[in-house]
Amino acid sequence: MATLDILSASGYNSVDDKDVLSIIEAVRQGIKFNAFFNFANKGPFSINEWSAFLHLSERTMQRYKREKKTFDSLQSEKIFEIALLYKKGTDVFGTGEKFNNWLTAENVALGSVKPKDLFDSTFGINLLKDELGRIEYGVLA
Template identity: 30%
Template sequence: MSTISLNTSLVSAVTLLGGEGVLRAKPRVVMDWIPLVRRGLPSACVDAVVRTTRITQSDLAHALAIPERTLARRKREGALSPEESAKLVRFARVVERAETVFEDADSALNWLQSPNASLGGVTPLSLLDTDIGADSVLDTLGRIEHGVFA
């Protein structure tokens, strides 16, 4: 994986996905995301994540377990499927949470790309393709936030 680095200090999941202009909505609470995911996020959200984090589209596709060719096709079509949208929102929410815990975007993204003993020696980023993996990453972030060895 290439190094992820953000252009700004801390960003929200909404900002990471391109902001209200790209999302064509103002998700404020968790329940606001459900209709967006069900409808399928605009494919411009992928470009926004790539631009904001400087992660390559290839690395993002790998982290989300979405084939690169599928992402390229979705960009032409203009929207992600609901399943792909859910994966991208999950990614954005975990990045947002990591930034909150580390209080620094670069530190958070470096942590996401570093092997972690409490996660079986794999990188947190490599676990974001599944709900169980993302939950494990969020649990680990919670332990870090509360000063428990993680």
């Protein structure tokens, strides 16, 4: 299964062991920049934002694009984590637009930071997953 196609083939809530193993294998192989770019262009984040999420300079991102490079496993894993979180958020909020609004608004429950500002850390992504779970089940406190 192609790298980011795994996300469309499996829902966030229904990722079973087979899907997780496929994701692990895709992460180990790395995500090709072209596949990432096609995926990133469909989402709300700019390449500059992705650069910050992945801890890469804009110049490095441009080089990856020009040279058609493959992301290493750490960056590939972060791309998958964000993609899965985005799918979960879209499911919880009903539309990508509503989830995007939540991502860009300061959130009191998260210490008055914008949720998307936490995408650069696995701990931040996990915090957002937990928050989405609370929203999904109506536990807002």
